[in-house]
Amino acid sequence: MRKIINHLKSGGALDELNAMIPYAGFVGFDISEDEKGLLTVLKASPDNIGNEIIGAIHGGVIGALLEHAASFHVLAEIDSMRTPRIVNVSIDYLRPALNKDTFARGIVIKQGKRVANVRVMAWQDDENRPVAAAHAHFLIA
């Protein structure tokens, strides 16, 4: 598995790695790249609704999106042989996330020898109007 991960990492094939993760398919996470870099998408799905009155995506799925995106930024940006392991995460819910495609992007703000600290934001129509934000720590060695 480690060999596969490093092979896919070195080839920049993080989307293929994502496709191997069952939960990513279960909720609908896509990994792609745009002009600003790595982009994680949670595709709109009626199965992800957690509040039917306002038609909002379940907060846990938004949390999962931020954790998933953060881990892929760690994979992409850090030269480690190890699969990053999440230590903790703090999620701020900023606006209701309605049932449409939700995007997430992060930045590794500190890479130490053993720990990486990542900030991630999620948005829908406008990257300047985030629906949620998180910071997380990952063990990388």
Add this chain to the structure above:
Amino acid sequence: MLHPHLDHMRNVVESLPHCQKLGLKITTLAQGIGTIQLEPRPELVGNVARNFLHSGVVTTLLDTLSGTVASSAYPEGRTVATLDLRLDHLQGLDGIKTLYGKAECYHFDNDVAYVRGWAWQEDEGKPVAYCVGTFMSSGPFELQVGA
């Protein structure tokens, strides 16, 4: 029933589309405290090599239960919105063992409910995750049209 609204709340939360899809079961619910469980399935795995569930599974389990106990803390029951949720992921989540959770609202006022919770698999004394969250409270409990 002494608290019919608590049974109603439990049913409404369990029947939300994503809770249905995951198969979350709120096993007990009283005022400001409750328990939840989830049977693992291969499609919830996040680390195939080690057969660990995705960390987002326990995030969703604890977010669901924390929000529900925040709602049930108010004697009349209220709708709440998550303000923030912080989780420590203490151990990998075994892909074949039932996942359990417990949460309690340790303080609430007219605006905010404060909740802590934890999740475990075989032994409650060896939790797999801990969380603390805050929830903004609003009007009467309502998460589903007509329910």
